[in-house]
């Protein structure tokens with residue numbers, strides 16, 4: 025058994041920023057545990073550009089973005105343990121990890137959960153049909169193409185308009201494959217607008233909204249899929265099925281925060297985000313266990329991951345020094361038109377300069393405004409042309425608002441007509 | 443000339459082959475799939491039936507009870523996952539009560555003395571999750587669950603170690619009598635044998651026809667399933683059947699030997715015995731019917747669905763007989779065929795030995811050396827394993843916690859895996875909640891390296907089920 029101040033599980037952008045945050049806040053022994061052979065997480069396979077616009081005001085590729093953080097971590101007296109997978113985490117913050125050199129047991133004063141997320145598989149959709157090869161998640165295909173330089177097929181259909189699916193549509197097209205269509209169940213895309221323009225429109229790939237795959241054909245290799253329109257309750261409309269011959273079906277139908285370890289530690293999860301329920305300091309329901317990045321909630325932009333994770337790391341260090349994060353808090357609730365708001369509670373006394381709320385809306389809405397109410401009193405209204413579920417919204421509340429209301433009990437965010 | 447050719451390496455063919463390997467015989471198993479357990483054996487409910495269902499006196503009844511009693515010993519010798527968790531047939535009201543009493547009566551005639559009818563309170567004490575409309579149930583403590591493909595692979599591995607030869611990817615296309623034996627034609631050449639055992643499952647009718655048997659003896663009947671995440675493993679702890687009633691044959695909700703929950707099967711006659719597609723209607727029907735058995739059916743925890751095809755014989759019973767001289771037919775081995783397989787193996791071996799009168803094989807070894815499973819090992823054992831072989835410290839499948847050492851072992855076994863699905867059935871790699879989204883790339887790497895092939899030759903289940911089409915453009919330069 026060895027002791028550390030802050031143990032960080034996962035060395036993706038979230039874990040890296042959390043490590044830097046913890047170190048800056050003065051933690052002595054900071055350990056990043058990563059199961060892969062390299063730091064950087066999912067960014068290692070995201071060789072397209074578009075990362076870091078907010079943080080560095082530059083368009084970087086995924087590996088370039090993470091390289092900046094990795095360099096800082098490696099030169100910053102932070103210990104990293106690669107090829108090491110954490111298998112157990114207790115509420116006492118003792119964790120067990122495995123690597124080729126054996127089992128390690130580590131006791132941490134504070135823990136940061138930054139395990140990222142995983143993709144929903146075919147089974148989660150229960151798509152009927154045969155079970156040939158040629159069906160994989162978009163992220164798996166991305167790994168094959170960008171890391172191994174191998175193509176998953178030549179004639180593709182993509183189900184789901186998540187960002188990875190959109191990026192892969194373009195990637196396959198650039199490699200000479202034909203992408204017949206992207207089918208999306210909902211009447212709106214779940215990806216970023218800019219990805220729809222740059223990855224589909226620019227390559228003439230049709231986006232079929234309110235459509236889904238209802239049949240899969242082929243015994244050995246995929247030979248085709250059948251796509252049908254869905255009605256307002258998302259049920260396929262009989263008679264609208266159309267056969268698309270293809271050898272590849274990529275699934276980009278949602279990401280699920282990775283939280284097996286969180287559950288073991290007794291961390292309460294939210295059914296809305298799939299990640300831990302955290303307070304303003306990113307502390308979960310298990311004292312001393314903090315969460316950030318895609319393990320907390322699925323992000324579209326890595327810049328926000330880094331921002332959030334740095335804070336989580338700082339707070340983890342503070343906890344290791346003895347600061348407590350409990351105390352009376354206001355609950356933060358999603359109102360009309362809002363799917364979730366991060367964080368789930370705010371202790372006004374812990375708010376420093378200002379407080380960032382991140383949220384997603386439930387459905388696309390035009391000419392609307394986000395309204396924040398503190399104990400029923402409207403304190404902020406932000407108008408925008410279009411709100412879409414695919415884009416995470418950020419609201420910054422000034423510290424003053426909280427300083428003036430040290431005893432509020434409820435903060436509500438809703439989407440209203442302008 | 444070979445002594446025996448067994449056609450089909452499903453649970454029946456492999457049970458026969460292993461049983462015959464106890465004698466001094468030259469045995470070859472021909473299997474058209476790229477792995478053993480490629481047919482119904484890999485897609486069924488995995489239930490070891492107690493034996494109250496089949497009509498007394500039928501081969502189904504006799505073989506079922508005899509076979510299920512052999513599982514404890516077999517699973518110890520061969521190390522496949524098996525648990526005698528017990529089963530309940532659920533009744534929903536007065537009419538069903540009568541049906542349960544009939545099953546109780548049949549079970550007792552079939553030789554089961556420990557079955558009993560329970561009332562709702564007693565059921566709830568055993569299975570608190572059962573649905574509100576459940577009124578009575580028949581409890582069979584000797585019912586159980588098994589991993590059917592792991593059992594089949596273990597039988598095959600053991601048979602191979604005891605001298606049986608296997609020819610995979612070998613399709614039998616014709617059979618003719620040749621002197622005192624048979625000439626068996628395949629896509630990979632001809633074989634001669636004194637005795638032929640037909641264990642070709644849903645295709646056993648066609649094989650029998652090749653040897654002069656009657657036409658269309660087998661009706662393929664498909665069953666569809668949904669499988670739930672291990673997270674819901676606590677939903678049921680015994681197999682929950684439903685009394686066959688007005689709504690037709692019910693579906694079951696059962697724990698699997700590996701801790702998931704299985705829901706199904708439906709039942710539909712089809713023409714193509716190889717058509718294991720699932721359908722929207724079938725999956726919906728399975729879930730709809732199962733929702734009667736449970737208070738809560740977590741549809742959002744489905745991780746995969748699949749289908750298997752039953753080989754229904756028009757006699758409605760198993761056929762286990764020497765139909766022509768030296769030609770042994772094992773046909774119509776539908777449910778409870780898995781439960782009966784060890785007994786069918788013995789019965790078929792007895793017929794073959796009656797014909798060939800072989801000597802005992804004094805070198806026969808009934809055991810398979812168990813290979814450690816990281817998932818099931820204690821922390822101390824894990825540390826020791828890694829010290830011996832660092833590959834035990836390299837977790838490839840994160841959902842099921844399968845290490846590289848176990849994957850390499852699967853590739854090096856007597857019946858070595860040659861495809862991703864074959865590795866999956868031996869190790870559970872890719873069977874968890876992410877369904878190989880995370881580890882597929884690593885797996886392709888390990889499999890192709892170990893087999894000395896290019897990743898482009900890796901397949902999902904052999905044949906044309908390639909995974910990668912070629913290098914990207916840059917890589918072509």
Ligand SMILES: Cc1cc2nc3c(=O)[nH]c(=O)nc-3n(C[C@H](O)[C@H](O)[C@H](O)COP(=O)(O)OP(=O)(O)OC[C@H]3O[C@@H](n4cnc5c(N)ncnc54)[C@H](O)[C@@H]3O)c2cc1C
Nearest residue numbers: 034036037038059065066074110139140188317318325326
């Ligand atoms: C395909 C794709 C395209 C994207 N495109 C953009 C874009 O254009 N611009 C942009 O700004 N953002 C983009 N993003 C979003 C952004 O990259 C992600 O939100 C960000 O990478 C999340 O970081 P993370 O650290 O939370 O997760 P990850 O990067 O997934 O890192 C988690 C790490 O934890 C490790 N880990 C998990 N469990 C364990 C364990 N038990 N033990 C040890 N280690 C463990 C994993 O191996 C992994 O390395 C994209 C994301 C994806 C997937």
Ligand SMILES: Cc1cc2nc3c(=O)[nH]c(=O)nc-3n(C[C@H](O)[C@H](O)[C@H](O)COP(=O)(O)OP(=O)(O)OC[C@H]3O[C@@H](n4cnc5c(N)ncnc54)[C@H](O)[C@@H]3O)c2cc1C
Nearest residue numbers: 450452453454474481482483487489614643665779780781
């Ligand atoms: C939906 C369903 C649910 C079931 N549930 C249960 C249950 O819960 N409990 C139970 O006891 N039983 C159950 N069964 C029955 C059980 O699965 C079968 O009885 C058993 O698997 C049959 O084994 P087999 O070896 O005869 O057939 P198979 O496993 O189908 O093996 C036959 C083999 O022959 C090969 N073959 C076919 N034709 C040729 C050829 N021309 N040349 C070479 N090889 C050939 C095939 O590829 C195949 O591998 C179920 C069956 C189904 C379909």
